[in-house]
Amino acid sequence: MEDEALTTRRRFLSRVSLALSGLAGAVVGVPILAYLLSPLLEPAPDQWRDVGLVENFRVGETVEVAYDDQSPLPWAGQTARTAVWLRRSNETDFSAFSINCTHLGCPVNWRADAQLFLCPCHGGVYYADGSVAGGPPPRSLNQLPVRVTDDQRVQVLPRPLTQTISRA
Amino acid sequence: MMKAIVYWLDDRIGFSTTFKPLIEHPVPPTGWDYTLGSAALIAFTVQVVTGVALAFSYVPTPDHAYESLDFITHDAILGNIVRGVHFWGASAMVLLVCAHAAQVFLIGAFKFPREVNWLSGTLLLVFTFGMAFTGQLLRWNQDAYWAVVVGASQAARAPLIGDFLTGILFAGNQVGGATLTRFYATHVFMIPAIIFGLLGLHLYLVIRHGVSEPPVPGVRVDRLTYRQRYEELIHKIGVPFWPDAGWKDVVFALAVGSIVLILAAVLGPRDLGNKADPTVIQAYPRPDWYFLWYFALLALIPAGIEDWFIIGFPLVLGVLFVILPFIAPFGERSPRRRPWAVGVVLVTAFSIGALVEYGSNAPWSPDLSTLTLPPSVTQGLTASQLQGAQSFQQRGCINCHTIAGVGGQRGPELTHIGTSLSSNELTWRILNGGRNMPAYGTTLSPQELANLVDFLGTRTR
Numbered sequence: 001m002e003d004e005a006l007t008t009r010r011r012f013l014s015r016v017s018l019a020l021s022g023l024a025g026a027v028v029g030v031p032i033l034a035y036l037l038s039p040l041l042e043p044a045p046d047q048w049r050d051v052g053l054v055e056n057f058r059v060g061e062t063v064e065v066a067y068d069d070q071s072p073l074p075w076a077g078q079t080a081r082t083a084v085w086l087r088r089s090n091e092t093d094f095s096a097f098s099i100n101c102t103h104l105g106c107p108v109n110w111r112a113d114a115q116l117f118l119c120p121c122h123g124g125v126y127y128a129d130g131s132v133a134g135g136p137p138p139r140s141l142n143q144l145p146v147r148v149t150d151d152q153r154v155q156v157l158p159r160p161l162t163q164t165i166s167r168a
Numbered sequence: 169m170m171k172a173i174v175y176w177l178d179d180r181i182g183f184s185t186t187f188k189p190l191i192e193h194p195v196p197p198t199g200w201d202y203t204l205g206s207a208a209l210i211a212f213t214v215q216v217v218t219g220v221a222l223a224f225s226y227v228p229t230p231d232h233a234y235e236s237l238d239f240i241t242h243d244a245i246l247g248n249i250v251r252g253v254h255f256w257g258a259s260a261m262v263l264l265v266c267a268h269a270a271q272v273f274l275i276g277a278f279k280f281p282r283e284v285n286w287l288s289g290t291l292l293l294v295f296t297f298g299m300a301f302t303g304q305l306l307r308w309n310q311d312a313y314w315a316v317v318v319g320a321s322q323a324a325r326a327p328l329i330g331d332f333l334t335g336i337l338f339a340g341n342q343v344g345g346a347t348l349t350r351f352y353a354t355h356v357f358m359i360p361a362i363i364f365g366l367l368g369l370h371l372y373l374v375i376r377h378g379v380s381e382p383p384v385p386g387v388r389v390d391r392l393t394y395r396q397r398y399e400e401l402i403h404k405i406g407v408p409f410w411p412d413a414g415w416k417d418v419v420f421a422l423a424v425g426s427i428v429l430i431l432a433a434v435l436g437p438r439d440l441g442n443k444a445d446p447t448v449i450q451a452y453p454r455p456d457w458y459f460l461w462y463f464a465l466l467a468l469i470p471a472g473i474e475d476w477f478i479i480g481f482p483l484v485l486g487v488l489f490v491i492l493p494f495i496a497p498f499g500e501r502s503p504r505r506r507p508w509a510v511g512v513v514l515v516t517a518f519s520i521g522a523l524v525e526y527g528s529n530a531p532w533s534p535d536l537s538t539l540t541l542p543p544s545v546t547q548g549l550t551a552s553q554l555q556g557a558q559s560f561q562q563r564g565c566i567n568c569h570t571i572a573g574v575g576g577q578r579g580p581e582l583t584h585i586g587t588s589l590s591s592n593e594l595t596w597r598i599l600n601g602g603r604n605m606p607a608y609g610t611t612l613s614p615q616e617l618a619n620l621v622d623f624l625g626t627r628t629r
Contacts (some may be wrong), residue, residue: 017435022203024592039339039340040332040335040336040340044340044341044342046203054503058526064447064449066447069342069344070341070342071340071342071344072344072345073344073345073346074345075229075230075231075345076230076231076344076345077229077230077231077232078230078344078347078443078444078445078446078447079313079342079344079345079347079444079445079446080228080230080344080345081445081446081447082342082446082447082451083446083447099446099449100317100321102323103321104317104466105314105317105318105320105321106314106317106318106451106453107314107446107449107451107453108449109171109450109536109565110449111564113562113563113564114563114564114565114606114611115610115611116564116606117563118457118534118536118567119533120451120452120453120533120534120536121314121318121453121463121467121533122466122532122533123510123532123533123534123578123604125534125604125606127606130536131602133605133606133607134601134603134604134605134606135532135604136362136467136471138471138473138474138475148254151218157392159318160341160342161317161334161338161342161343162320162324162331162334162335162338162341163341165317165320165324165334
C-alpha cells in the first residue's frame with residue numbers, strides 16, 4: 001500500500017515537473033519564434049518609385065533602371081536597391097520587366113542588338129516583350145506596374161522578390 | 169609535487185576511471201578506410217577554430233561584409249591563410265563526410281544495430297551541406313546574392329508552402345538588410361550547435377554499439393546472433409582504440425590537414441569576386457563546387473518534369489537515406505556480396521564528378537562575353553557577306569553558335585552550316601526560330617537577313 005502511494009506520488013511529481021518545464025519552454029519559445037518570423041508577418045508598403053522623366057527614355061528602347069526596394073533597412077547598403085528593365089514601347093506606354101528569370105531567378109541581360117533577354121545561368125532567352133524565346137523558363141518575364149504621372153515622371157511600383165521569382 | 173597535483177586532478181575529475189576506458193574501448197582491428205569519419209570530425213574542428221577567428225573581423229551587415237572579408241584577405245596579417253584554411257577546410261569536410269557515408273554504406277555498417285548511427289550521420293550530412301550553402305553566402309558577393317535568389321526560386325516551387333519558404337530564406341520579401349544577418353546567425357550559431365549535439369549522439373552510439381567489424385563475405389547480420397558474435401569477436405581479437413587504431417586516425421587527419429594548409433598557402437581562399445549589387449545585371453552566378461553538380465542537373469532535366477524534380481529530388485534523396493537501414497537491416501555486409509551497393513556508389517560519384525565538370529563549362533548557357541569572329545572566317549568575303557558576319561556578331565548569333573572555334577555552345581555549331589542547309593532553309597530557321605532558337609523575324613531587316621544567310625552560305629567544308 002505504502003509503495004503504491006510512493007509510486008503515484010513520484011509519477012505525479014515527474015509529470016508536474018515535465019509540464020512546468022514545457023510551459024517555461026513555451027513562454028520563452030513563442031516570443032522568440034514570433035520575433036524570428038516577424039519579417040514575414042509585416043506587410044511591405046506599396047510605394048511608387050520615380051525612375052526618371054518620360055523624356056529620358058527613347059521609344060523602342062529597353063534600359064535598366066534602379067530604385068529602392070519596398071522596405072530597405074538602414075544597413076542594407078547596395079542590397080536595398082533593386083532594378084527592372086524599362087521598355088518604352090510608344091509615346092505613352094511603358095513596360096517594366098523583372099530582371100529575374102522565371103526559371104530560377106537569375107538576372108537576365110538585355111541585348112539591344114539581338115532584341116533579346118539572355119539569362120546567364122541556364123540559358124533562358126526572352127523576346128523584347130518578355131515572352132519566352134528559348135531555354136528552360138516556364139513562362140514570360142514578370143512585369144511590374146508602371147505609370148506616368150501628370151508631371152511626366154515615370155514611376156515603378158516595387159514588387160517583392162518573392163513575387164517576381166515565383167509563379168504568378 | 170607534480171605527481172601529486174596530477175593525482176589530485178585525476179581523482180577529482182575522474183579521467184582514468186571515466187574517460188580512459190572510453191578512449192581505450194576495445195575495437196576490432198580496422199583498416200585505413202575507418203579513418204574517414206574521424207578526419208571529418210577533425211575537419212569540422214578546424215572549421216570551428218578558423219570560423220571563430222574569422223568572426224573576430226567579419227562584419228555581418230550587407231554594407232560591410234564584403235569589405236571586411238576584403239580586409240581579412242588582403243590586409244590582416246595571415247588573414248588569407250585563415251580564410252584559405254576555412255575555405256579549403258570546407259571542401260575537405262564536405263568530401264570527407266560524403267566519403268565516410270559512402271564507406272559506411274559500402275561495408276554495410278548502417279545495418280542492425282547501428283541504424284541510429286546512420287540516421288544521425290544522415291542529419292550530419294544534411295547540416296554539412298547547410299553549412300556549405302550558408303557559408304558561401306557570407307562572402308556577400310554577386311555569386312552569394314544570386315545563390316540566395318536561385319535557392320529561393322527552387323523553394324518557391326514547393327506546393328502551398330513555397331511563398332513561406334522563400335520568405336524564410338530572404339527573411340522578408342527581399343534579399344536585403346535582414347537576409348545576411350540571418351544567414352550569419354544560422355552559419356555560426358544554429359547549425360554548429362546542432363552539429364555539436366548530433367556529433368555527441370553519433371560518437372556515443374559508436375561506443376554503445378562498438379566500431380563495426382570489417383565485413384567478411386558470407387558472414388550475415390542476424391538480429392538474434394549479431395550482438396553475441398560481436399562480443400565474442402571483440403573478446404578474441406579486440407584492441408584498445410587508443411592507440412592501436414587511433415594512430416591511423418591521427419596520421420590520416422594530419423595528411424588531410426597538411427593538404428588543406430598547402431592549398432590555403434599556395435592557392436589562397438576563393439577570390440571574392442564583385443560585391444553583391446542587385447542593380448549590376450552583368451553577373452554570372454555560379455555556386456561553389458559542392459552545389460555546382462546540382463546547378464548543372466537543373467539545366468539538364470527536361471522542362472516538363474522540372475516542377476516535380478526540384479521538389480521531388482531532395483525529398484526522394486532524403487527518404488532513401490532514412491529508409492535504408494530499415495529496408496536492409498540484416499544479411500550480407502561485404503561489398504563483394506552487394507554489387508548493387510558498389511554500383512550505386514560508383515555511379516553517384518561518377519555522375520557528380522561529371523556534373524561538376526559540366527557545370528563549370530555550362531555549355532547550355534549563352535557565352536555573354538564580347539566575341540569576334542577570327543580573321544580566317546572573314547577573309548575574302550564580299551561586302552554583303554561581311555555585313556552578314558557583322559550581324560552574326562552583333563545580333564547575338566555568336567553568343568550561342570560557334571564558328572571556327574569562337575562562340576557559345578548553346579546552339580548547334582555553324583562552322584560548316586553552308587554544307588548542310590540551303591539558303592532557303594537558313595532563312596526559314598532564322599525567321600521562325602524553333603525549339604530553343606529565338607525567331608528573328610521582327611529583329612532583322614530583309615537586307616540584313618539576306619546578308620546573314622549569304623555569310624552563313626560561305627561556311628562550307
